[in-house]
Structures are given as structure tokens and as C-alpha cells.
Amino acid sequence: MPETATPAPPVVPGVEWVRPRPDRRGYRNDVILALVLALGTVASVVLYRATGWGEGTEWWASALWTAGMTLPLAARRRLPEVVALVASAVFIVGGVLGIGEALFSNIALFVAIYTVGAWGRSRRVATIVRSLIVVVMFGWLFWGLIYFSAMQDHLPELSREGLLSPYLAYGFINVLTNLLYFGGAWYFGDTAYRSARAKAELEQRTAELAAERERTRVQAVALERLRIARELHDVVAHHVSVIGVQAGAARRVLAKDPAAATASLSAIESSAREAVDELHGLLGTLRGDADTGPVAVDGIGGAPATTSTSTRGIDRLDELVAESADGGLPVALAIVGEPRAVTPVVDLSAYRITQEALTNVRKHAGAAATAEVRVRWSDDALEVEITNTGTTTGAAGTVRRSDATAGGLGQLGMRERVAAAGGTLELGPRARGGYLVRASFPLRRGDAAGIGTAAATQSEAGA
Structure with missing residues (x-):
């Protein structure tokens, strides 16, 4: 059976355009991406544990966390909002449990948030979901920075003294990094959606001209x-x-x-x-x-x-x-x-x-x-x-x-x-x-x- 994508709906001025779903090949690529990220996360967890980061977490917990962080991406273009919320929740759980993997999990979360903007069926729902994720993530970030600022044994090498203390500078770097991270995922997702809409409009006009x-x-x-x-x-x-x-x-x-x-x-x-x-x-x-x-x-x-x-x-x-x-x-x-x-x-x-x-x-x-x-x-x-x-x-x-x-x-x-x-x-x-x-x-x-x-x-x- 030929693998054809769903025909793009017509672009009507004043009416929200809905991006068509990908074909079977696109869904198969999503499964491959999820498996590749899962293998990468497993390898990264092993390497992090070898450095002593995340040793306090059981192996089975790390395995479950790895599966929850990456495997849902196989359905990222079917249920983009659900996958993004699940990935965000699992990411926070990993941070709280101290699993310690900070490479492939960030890639997986970025892809999930990007997919909401690029493939969301409703622009309003996509905006609400991404806003909720960003607010929760920054709330978690600020809570951690404030909470650990009073704990001298956390990052003891960073002094808390002075108007612009090393710890405060560390906090600013974290905030700036997260702004770039979430802003990039948001921007590139919306850009992908607008590009798909422009392509559909061009194809529609070409068909109308023909x-x-x-x-x-x-x-x-x-x-x-x-x-x-x-x-x-x-x-x-x-x-x-x-x-x-x-x-x-x-x-x-x-x-x-x-x-x-x-x-x-x-x-x-x-x-x-x-x-x-x-x-x-x-x-x-x-x-x-x-x-x-x-x-x-x-x-x-x-x-x-x-x-x-x-x-x-x-x-x-x-x-x-x-x-x-x-x-x-x-x-x-x-x-x-x-x-x-x-x-x-x-x-x-x-x-x-x-x-x-x-x-x-x-x-x-x-x-x-x-x-x-x-x-x-x-x-x-x-x-x-x-x-x-x-x-x-x-x-x-x-x-x-x-x-x-x-x-x-x-x-x-x-x-x-x-x-x-x-x-x-x-x-x-x-x-x-x-x-x-x-x-x-x-x-x-x-x-x-x-x-x-x-x-x-x-x-x-x-x-």
C-alpha cells in the first residue's frame, strides 16, 4: 500500500489552519527517533553513574525514567501535547530523584516542546500547554535556586557573599540558559508550523491556478x-x-x-x-x-x-x-x-x-x-x-x-x-x-x- 500523507486542508483566511498528520513513514521515523534517544539516554546514564553522579538511584528507577523520558516521543506527532506534558513531568521527577542524566533528556524535552508548536492541532491549546510547561519549569528552577541558596553545603565553592555573588551569577546563568532553551523550542516549533502553512497555501494556489x-x-x-x-x-x-x-x-x-x-x-x-x-x-x-x-x-x-x-x-x-x-x-x-x-x-x-x-x-x-x-x-x-x-x-x-x-x-x-x-x-x-x-x-x-x-x-x- 502506498504511503501517502494526509492531504493538506485548504488555507482559508480568518480560519485556523490545521496541519495534516504525517504519513506512515513519518510515524515510523518518530519511533526510530524515540529508540535512538532511548539508547543514547541509557548510555549517558551509565556514563554519568560512572562519574559518581546519580549513584544513589536504583538501576530499575533509572531504566523506568529513561523509558518515560524518551519512548513517548514515538507518538509525538500523534499526541504532541500529551507527549510534551509527560516528558516534562518525567524530567522533573528525574531531577528530584537525582538520576543525573542531563544530555539526552534535555534533547528529548526540547523535541517534545518543539513538536507541540510544529504539529499541534490547535494553536490555542499549543500555546496553553507550552506556557504551562515553561511556567512550571521556571518555577521549579527559581525554587531550587532560592532553596539551595541557604544551604552552604550545596555548591560550597560558590560564595553567597556580595552584591553579585558567584552563586547569584550561577543562578543568572541558569535562568539565561533556560530562556534560550525554552525560547528556542517555542520559536522553532512555531516557525515549522508557519512554513508548513505557507507550503500548503502555495500548493493550494498552484492547484487553483492549474x-x-x-x-x-x-x-x-x-x-x-x-x-x-x-x-x-x-x-x-x-x-x-x-x-x-x-x-x-x-x-x-x-x-x-x-x-x-x-x-x-x-x-x-x-x-x-x-x-x-x-x-x-x-x-x-x-x-x-x-x-x-x-x-x-x-x-x-x-x-x-x-x-x-x-x-x-x-x-x-x-x-x-x-x-x-x-x-x-x-x-x-x-x-x-x-x-x-x-x-x-x-x-x-x-x-x-x-x-x-x-x-x-x-x-x-x-x-x-x-x-x-x-x-x-x-x-x-x-x-x-x-x-x-x-x-x-x-x-x-x-x-x-x-x-x-x-x-x-x-x-x-x-x-x-x-x-x-x-x-x-x-x-x-x-x-x-x-x-x-x-x-x-x-x-x-x-x-x-x-x-x-x-x-x-x-x-x-x-x-
């Missing part, structure tokens, strides 16, 4: 899938709307103008193939965690979250406009200013917002509507504006950028794409008729890609 990283990874994968779902929405909505318009045109002219119907059907075929290609790319990304690891998420693995499965960007707006025109929606494209390099998130967002806006025109603006796409490049911003001359319906109703709940999934996707790039978005009907979509993306924002990714994560989390 759990938080795992939650973040799972959340990031989910957010990436939401981004891909919006990509799917854009692709499907755009191509299906084009297919619908072309199919209607082919149906109307099939009998009268087969050539025009053939052209419409060819446009349907082309749009369907493009849709299938893009859907394959997006669905391949969704299958990424099964085939090649987790879905690519910025900071988690794979490509950054701002990288699209589509290669479409601002430089392909002319193809998008031509495709819309072929689908029966007259669209004009105007580019103002000098094009510049932009981050992937801005590049894709500008294209997708334009695509979504043109799709909404075909779906909601009426058969007679026309549209205009205007791209404005300035020193610090890129602005994409899509306007139409159609009528405004409920599905494309007024949505301002401060209205986070209005509009459908397409408008929600627009808002989140703009937020991902740190830009602004305006949606709503124009005063002179028609509808306006205007997205502005900053071009001078330091590390734009990093800021955009963070904004995208916050926006998607809110969604």
Missing part, C-alpha cells in the same frame, strides 16, 4: 467554436441569399431567355462551390481537436484566434461586390485613400461585415434596392461603410452600437467583430432612406493584434 488554466482552455475552445459558428452563419447566409436570387431569376427567364437562365444557373453553381469550400475549411477546424489537437485558440495552442479559416480580406472586396452584382444587386465600390497593411482580425472583420451587410440588403431591402460599399483609409483608422437605397424592415431595424441586444445573429456578429478589433460600429436607417452600416477600425493602437484578441475574448464571453 484548475483556472484548464477552465480557461475549455472556455477558449468554446469561444473559438462560437467564432467559427459566426463564420458559418456569414458563409451560409451570403451564399444562400445569392443562390436564392439567382434561382428566382433563372425561373423567371427560363422559358423566354435560356441563355440568361443558364448564366444564372452557372452563378448558382459557382456560389454553391464556394460555400462548400469555405464550409469544408470551417468544419475541418471544428474537427481539429479530434484530428490534430485542440481547436486553435490564441494563447492556448495552434494558430491565433484571429486567424480565419478563410483567406478573404479587404483586398477581395471587389470580388464580393462583383458576386453581389451578378446575383442581381447593383453594388458600387469606392476606395478612398491609400490601402495599408492591417492585422488579420481587421482584415477578416472588414470583409465579413461587408458580406453580412450586402446579404441583409438582398434579404430585407427590396428588389429595387441598390448598394454602395465605401472603404476609407486614413492615417489612424480604416472605415468601411455600406449603404443601400432600399426599405427598412423589422429584421434590419435600427440598431445603434450602444444597443447590445437588438438585431439578429448577423448584427451580433458585426458588433463582436468590431469589438475584437477595438473599433466602433454604427447600424441604422438613413435619414434620406435606406440603411447604413459603418465600421471603423483603429490602425495605430500599439500591439493591435494582441489588443484585438483580448477584446474579442471579452466580447465573446459577454455573448
Whole structure:
């Protein structure tokens, strides 16, 4: 059976932490320590008796005293307070009986008092027990010094005469020695407890950080899938709307103008193939965690979250406009200013917002509507504006950028794409008729890609 220590309890502010018990190996080490101290005490007693110190005590009394002084230490971390009280009582008994061993018994008592501070289950009980031991020991010390001060045959070589007599100096040395002895046992015990508590707190925080990283990874994968779902929405909505318009045109002219119907059907075929290609790319990304690891998420693995499965960007707006025109929606494209390099998130967002806006025109603006796409490049911003001359319906109703709940999934996707790039978005009907979509993306924002990714994560989390 594996020897595992008891898991450390959580460190809760304002709540007393209880140090967990050691494992079996720790208890076995306590038994070994007790046996080693017992053997050392036996040897020390023999040596002391050989010097004439403690000869008046029977051997069996010395043996019992040695066992009582050391063997309880085998349970020092199970019952630290009890062991410390027993060791203190046996120590005093040995002093009263004159057993005379003053080496290993002091080590055993020091270990017992130290263990109370290091392994006590209750800090209050540990403090009370150690205080009781210290008070009794110093009381015994002072009583002995005062009692023997009047006995001239006790330490006769130490004179009692003078303000600072040799005997008084001897007493001060004893007091100072005991202060260092008991103070050291108290201090090192508390230090060991605080170190164990700090280690447990560090392990707890490490576990919490690991759990938080795992939650973040799972959340990031989910957010990436939401981004891909919006990509799917854009692709499907755009191509299906084009297919619908072309199919209607082919149906109307099939009998009268087969050539025009053939052209419409060819446009349907082309749009369907493009849709299938893009859907394959997006669905391949969704299958990424099964085939090649987790879905690519910025900071988690794979490509950054701002990288699209589509290669479409601002430089392909002319193809998008031509495709819309072929689908029966007259669209004009105007580019103002000098094009510049932009981050992937801005590049894709500008294209997708334009695509979504043109799709909404075909779906909601009426058969007679026309549209205009205007791209404005300035020193610090890129602005994409899509306007139409159609009528405004409920599905494309007024949505301002401060209205986070209005509009459908397409408008929600627009808002989140703009937020991902740190830009602004305006949606709503124009005063002179028609509808306006205007997205502005900053071009001078330091590390734009990093800021955009963070904004995208916050926006998607809110969604």
C-alpha cells in the first residue's frame, strides 16, 4: 500500500489552519527517533553513574525514567501535547530523584516542546500547554535556586557573599540558559508550523491556478467554436441569399431567355462551390481537436484566434461586390485613400461585415434596392461603410452600437467583430432612406493584434 500523507486542508483566511498528520513513514521515523534517544539516554546514564553522579538511584528507577523520558516521543506527532506534558513531568521527577542524566533528556524535552508548536492541532491549546510547561519549569528552577541558596553545603565553592555573588551569577546563568532553551523550542516549533502553512497555501494556489488554466482552455475552445459558428452563419447566409436570387431569376427567364437562365444557373453553381469550400475549411477546424489537437485558440495552442479559416480580406472586396452584382444587386465600390497593411482580425472583420451587410440588403431591402460599399483609409483608422437605397424592415431595424441586444445573429456578429478589433460600429436607417452600416477600425493602437484578441475574448464571453 502506498504511503501517502494526509492531504493538506485548504488555507482559508480568518480560519485556523490545521496541519495534516504525517504519513506512515513519518510515524515510523518518530519511533526510530524515540529508540535512538532511548539508547543514547541509557548510555549517558551509565556514563554519568560512572562519574559518581546519580549513584544513589536504583538501576530499575533509572531504566523506568529513561523509558518515560524518551519512548513517548514515538507518538509525538500523534499526541504532541500529551507527549510534551509527560516528558516534562518525567524530567522533573528525574531531577528530584537525582538520576543525573542531563544530555539526552534535555534533547528529548526540547523535541517534545518543539513538536507541540510544529504539529499541534490547535494553536490555542499549543500555546496553553507550552506556557504551562515553561511556567512550571521556571518555577521549579527559581525554587531550587532560592532553596539551595541557604544551604552552604550545596555548591560550597560558590560564595553567597556580595552584591553579585558567584552563586547569584550561577543562578543568572541558569535562568539565561533556560530562556534560550525554552525560547528556542517555542520559536522553532512555531516557525515549522508557519512554513508548513505557507507550503500548503502555495500548493493550494498552484492547484487553483492549474484548475483556472484548464477552465480557461475549455472556455477558449468554446469561444473559438462560437467564432467559427459566426463564420458559418456569414458563409451560409451570403451564399444562400445569392443562390436564392439567382434561382428566382433563372425561373423567371427560363422559358423566354435560356441563355440568361443558364448564366444564372452557372452563378448558382459557382456560389454553391464556394460555400462548400469555405464550409469544408470551417468544419475541418471544428474537427481539429479530434484530428490534430485542440481547436486553435490564441494563447492556448495552434494558430491565433484571429486567424480565419478563410483567406478573404479587404483586398477581395471587389470580388464580393462583383458576386453581389451578378446575383442581381447593383453594388458600387469606392476606395478612398491609400490601402495599408492591417492585422488579420481587421482584415477578416472588414470583409465579413461587408458580406453580412450586402446579404441583409438582398434579404430585407427590396428588389429595387441598390448598394454602395465605401472603404476609407486614413492615417489612424480604416472605415468601411455600406449603404443601400432600399426599405427598412423589422429584421434590419435600427440598431445603434450602444444597443447590445437588438438585431439578429448577423448584427451580433458585426458588433463582436468590431469589438475584437477595438473599433466602433454604427447600424441604422438613413435619414434620406435606406440603411447604413459603418465600421471603423483603429490602425495605430500599439500591439493591435494582441489588443484585438483580448477584446474579442471579452466580447465573446459577454455573448
